[in-house]
Amino acid sequence: MSKLETLGQSLQAQFGERLKSLKLALGEATIEVDAADYLQVMQELRDSEALCFDELIDLCGVDYSTYGNDGWSGKRYAVVVHLLSVAKNWRLRVRVFAPDYAFPAVDSVVNVWSSANWFEREAFDLFGIVFPGHEDLRRILTDYGFIGHPFRKDFPISGYVEMRYDPDQGRVIYQPVTIEPRENTPRIVREENYGDV
Numbered sequence: 001m002s003k004l005e006t007l008g009q010s011l012q013a014q015f016g017e018r019l020k021s022l023k024l025a026l027g028e029a030t031i032e033v034d035a036a037d038y039l040q041v042m043q044e045l046r047d048s049e050a051l052c053f054d055e056l057i058d059l060c061g062v063d064y065s066t067y068g069n070d071g072w073s074g075k076r077y078a079v080v081v082h083l084l085s086v087a088k089n090w091r092l093r094v095r096v097f098a099p100d101y102a103f104p105a106v107d108s109v110v111n112v113w114s115s116a117n118w119f120e121r122e123a124f125d126l127f128g129i130v131f132p133g134h135e136d137l138r139r140i141l142t143d144y145g146f147i148g149h150p151f152r153k154d155f156p157i158s159g160y161v162e163m164r165y166d167p168d169q170g171r172v173i174y175q176p177v178t179i180e181p182r183e184n185t186p187r188i189v190r191e192e193n194y195g196d197v
Contacts, residue, residue: 128149
């Protein structure tokens with residue numbers, strides 16, 4: 001039995017019906033859990049002697065609004081977490097969908113793995129996913145006065161105000177955007193006799 005199959009059996013034995021899906025493909029294990037079970041499952045993934053996922057490697061937000069060629073019919077926002085077990089030398093991907101489209105929220109795992117702190121702030125800033133239980137959930141990449149969330153696919157392509165440093169005034173100033181709309185047609189370069197018979 002391969003290490004991946006052993007991990008799959010351990011996950012199935014630990015969580016049973018709480019797993020919405022378990023996929024073992026391309027040398028990777030992926031599980032999906034309900035938002036209501038997410039925090040408890042994550043604590044068990046860390047504390048279980050059979051699993052020992054002691055490191056959170058990555059956490060990110062995902063917007064599925066335009067996923068796939070035929071359109072996506074499921075929930076729009078998800079949080080995807082990558083975990084590592086140093087003792088067992090295996091990795092796991094955990095996906096949880098936010099149940100509410102208008103106000104996406106998934107429990108914070110900062111108290112389980114402190115490394116989730118900045119990752120959750122990034123997902124909040126860029127996707128608008130809220131993490132109840134996170135004690136310092138504020139913007140991390142965008143400007144303080146920024147309105148909206150840049151990685152939502154409904155965000156406008158250009159804004160109305162730009163920020164720049166003005167050397168004459170010696171400070172940062174805000175001013176209306178000065179970019180003129182332009183047509184992005186590539187210049188075609190051909191030889192003089194191209195197409196002549």
